[in-house]
Amino acid sequence: MSAPTPPALHVDGIGLTIGGATILDGVDLHVEPGTKIGVIGPNGAGKTTLFNVISGVMRPTAGTVTLGGTDITRMSVPARARAGLGRTFQTSSYFPRLSVLENVRVAAQVSRGGNYSLLHFPRRDDPATEAAHAALHEVGLAHRADAMAGDISHGDKRKLEIATLLATDTRIVLLDEPMAGVGSGDVNGLVDRIRDLHDGGRRTVLMVEHHIDVLLGLVDKVAVMYSGSILAFDEPQRIMDDPVVQRAYLGTAA
Ligand SMILES: Nc1ncnc2c1ncn2[C@@H]1O[C@H](COP(=O)(O)OP(=O)(O)OP(=O)(O)O)[C@@H](O)[C@H]1O
Numbered sequence: 001m002s003a004p005t006p007p008a009l010h011v012d013g014i015g016l017t018i019g020g021a022t023i024l025d026g027v028d029l030h031v032e033p034g035t036k037i038g039v040i041g042p043n044g045a046g047k048t049t050l051f052n053v054i055s056g057v058m059r060p061t062a063g064t065v066t067l068g069g070t071d072i073t074r075m076s077v078p079a080r081a082r083a084g085l086g087r088t089f090q091t092s093s094y095f096p097r098l099s100v101l102e103n104v105r106v107a108a109q110v111s112r113g114g115n116y117s118l119l120h121f122p123r124r125d126d127p128a129t130e131a132a133h134a135a136l137h138e139v140g141l142a143h144r145a146d147a148m149a150g151d152i153s154h155g156d157k158r159k160l161e162i163a164t165l166l167a168t169d170t171r172i173v174l175l176d177e178p179m180a181g182v183g184s185g186d187v188n189g190l191v192d193r194i195r196d197l198h199d200g201g202r203r204t205v206l207m208v209e210h211h212i213d214v215l216l217g218l219v220d221k222v223a224v225m226y227s228g229s230i231l232a233f234d235e236p237q238r239i240m241d242d243p244v245v246q247r248a249y250l251g252t253a254a
Pocket residue numbers: 018023041042043044045046047048049050090
């Protein structure tokens with residue numbers, strides 16, 4: 001069985017104004033299925049806001065987002081999740097008072113069309129539980145399955161978020177600063193986990209990351225955001241060599 005290709009993600013002319021302030025301004029981004037895309041840019045450039053618009057957390061005031069040719073601009077967050085769109089947030093998102101296993105299992109259950117129910121005692125061979133155990137094993141968190149999610153280390157929390165995406169049918173993953181706050185000793189492990197998520201192109205990966213050196217070695221293309229727009233979108237080396245990018249963002253003389 002050949003791996004199904006994830007749907008193409010097209011962002012066209014996305015604009016967002018809030019209270020007269022322009023946050024996003026004519027953002028175009030066409031992401032090829034199964035690629036790894038980095039998004040960089042200075043603080044306040046609009047990177048998180050763009051992810052919010054793609055994932056449905058915020059509604060744009062102009063433009064469209066299409067997934068596999070379907071216009072999802074006005075689709076709800078859960079509907080987008082069912083269409084295969086998943087994300088992590090700039091600050092860790094999980095249920096701190098649930099066990100590590102329950103966090104992943106509930107996500108797997110919801111992605112299989114179930115609800116957020118915690119009231120039943122899942123059997124070990126329940127499909128969502130099996131998917132959760134497999135995902136925790138894959139990210140190296142199996143030994144922490146019964147720990148309370150709020151009690152695990154910061155690096156382990158990022159692994160937990162990735163396990164949550166692995167256990168669901170997510171085909172397009174948006175990672176907002178996955179390396180933030182992760183110790184240098186954990187960075188290589190996290191890079192491997194992101195490669196696991198990508199799974200040879202079974203998932204498309206978009207990631208915002210300030211660790212540019214890590215990003216450049218990982219992604220196929222880089223989008224540079226500046227002041228609510230995309231300044232350049234190209235292969236990593238060409239981005240680094242681009243005088244416009246150097247002047248506007250990297251702060252070096254071109
Ligand atoms: N809900 C909101 N209401 C008003 N302004 C907002 C809102 N959300 C974001 N902004 C503003 O939009 C701009 C872009 O913010 P955003 O968080 O997208 O930047 P970013 O590129 O992710 O920055 P960072 O690298 O610091 O995470 C900022 O000026 C921010 O203050």
